[in-house]
Amino acid sequence: MSNLIAPSILAADFANLQRDIEMVNNSEADWFHIDIMDGVFVPNISYGMPVLKAIAKHATKKIDVHLMIVNPDQYIETFASLGANILTVHYEACTHLHRTVQAIKAAGMKAGVALNPHTPIAVLEDIIQDLDLVCIMSVNPGFGGQSFIENTYKKTAQLKHLIEFTKSECQIEIDGGVTNKNANALIEAGANVLVAGSYVFGAENPTETIADLKNSIG
Ligand code: DX5
Ligand code: ZN
Numbered sequence: 001m002s003n004l005i006a007p008s009i010l011a012a013d014f015a016n017l018q019r020d021i022e023m024v025n026n027s028e029a030d031w032f033h034i035d036i037m038d039g040v041f042v043p044n045i046s047y048g049m050p051v052l053k054a055i056a057k058h059a060t061k062k063i064d065v066h067l068m069i070v071n072p073d074q075y076i077e078t079f080a081s082l083g084a085n086i087l088t089v090h091y092e093a094c095t096h097l098h099r100t101v102q103a104i105k106a107a108g109m110k111a112g113v114a115l116n117p118h119t120p121i122a123v124l125e126d127i128i129q130d131l132d133l134v135c136i137m138s139v140n141p142g143f144g145g146q147s148f149i150e151n152t153y154k155k156t157a158q159l160k161h162l163i164e165f166t167k168s169e170c171q172i173e174i175d176g177g178v179t180n181k182n183a184n185a186l187i188e189a190g191a192n193v194l195v196a197g198s199y200v201f202g203a204e205n206p207t208e209t210i211a212d213l214k215n216s217i218g
Contacts, residue, residue, distance in 0.1 A: 003187055003217045004030035005210055006064050006173070008197030009055060010046055010144045017051075020201065021058040027207045028214040031064040031086070033175070033195045035144075038069035041093050042142035049082060056083035066114060066175065066195075068141045069093065073100055080107035088112030088135050088173075091119055101130050114175070116141065117149050121158040128162055131170045133193070139176030144197040148177030153189045160190025180213060187217045 007029050012020035024032060034052055039045040046068075056063060065084040069075070072089040073096075079087050087109045094100045097113065104111040112133035113124065117140055124134060136155050139146035156172060163170050173193035174186050183194055196213060203209035 002192070003214075004171075004193045005214050005217075006031040006033040006193055006195045007200045007206075007210065008033040008035060008144060008175075008195050010035045011197035011201035013201070014047075014051075017054065018058055020206075021055060023206055024210075025058070025060045027210040029061065029210045031062045031193070032059050033197075034063060034065045034084075036065060036067050036069060037142060041070045041090065042068045044142040049078065052079075052082050052084075059083075062086065064088070064112075064173075064193075066112075066135065067093075068114075073103060076100075076103050076107050080109055084109055086110040086112055086133060088114050088133060090114045090116070090141070091123060092116055097127060098130065101127065105130075112173070114141070115155075117151065121155055121162060124159075124162065128166050128170060129168045131168065133171045133173055134159055135173040135175050135195075136191075137176055138174050138178070141176075145202075146177055148179070148182055153185060156186060156189035156191050163190075180216060183213055183217050 035046050037044050037046040062085040064086040066088045087104045101111045110132035114135035138148050138152040172191045174191045175195040178194045178196045179199045200206050
């Protein structure tokens with residue numbers, strides 16, 4: 001499985017969104033990471049369907065949508081029609097997670113589940129074989145630009161072990177506070193998709209920053 005970079009558009013310049021989308025299109029990045037926040041599941045509101053629609057119009061790479069919302073089930077079809085390729089819901093927001101995951105797949109998308117920093121990997125034991133991706137939150141969801149939580153390395157290794165043990169084909173994504181300082185260690189621990197927001201868009205040269213990150217993780 002190759003290692004992927006997914007720039008988080010939350011850190012883009014929304015007044016120059018098309019420019020930033022084209023930057024990602026022309027970079028070595030692999031996916032667009034799109035953070036949808038509802039102000040209920042997380043204490044922040046980001047952007048919603050019209051912005052995703054505008055992004056999808058220009059994006060030439062896969063769209064990885066991270067839903068930080070309650071009741072995600074009611075929007076699964078909508079996100080599929082807006083062009084999401086991967087739809088990730090939070091474990092903590094889904095009472096009937098198995099049903100939600102099957103609905104995401106039935107809508108033609110890859111299904112992901114995100115875990116908050118306090119949620120143990122073990123809760124995924126009975127669903128891991130149905131998942132295409134697990135997103136380990138390495139910050140508390142809701143904001144970009146936060147510091148990386150070190151316990152993430154341990155959780156990544158535990159998830160990698162669970163995936164190997166169950167022979168599942170799930171990808172491991174890390175989201176929050178990713179920089180060149182932790183990227184290598186995360187890959188070594190078993191991750192293969194790194195989300196990076198402020199590290200990429202806050203850089204003087206985002207294209208070069210993506211290339212350096214991508215080359216460093218191989
Ligand atoms: C946090 C979001 C992240 C965030 C990452 O709730 O899920 O995707 O945009 O941003 P950085 O890389 O700045 O921590
Ligand atoms: Zn995210």
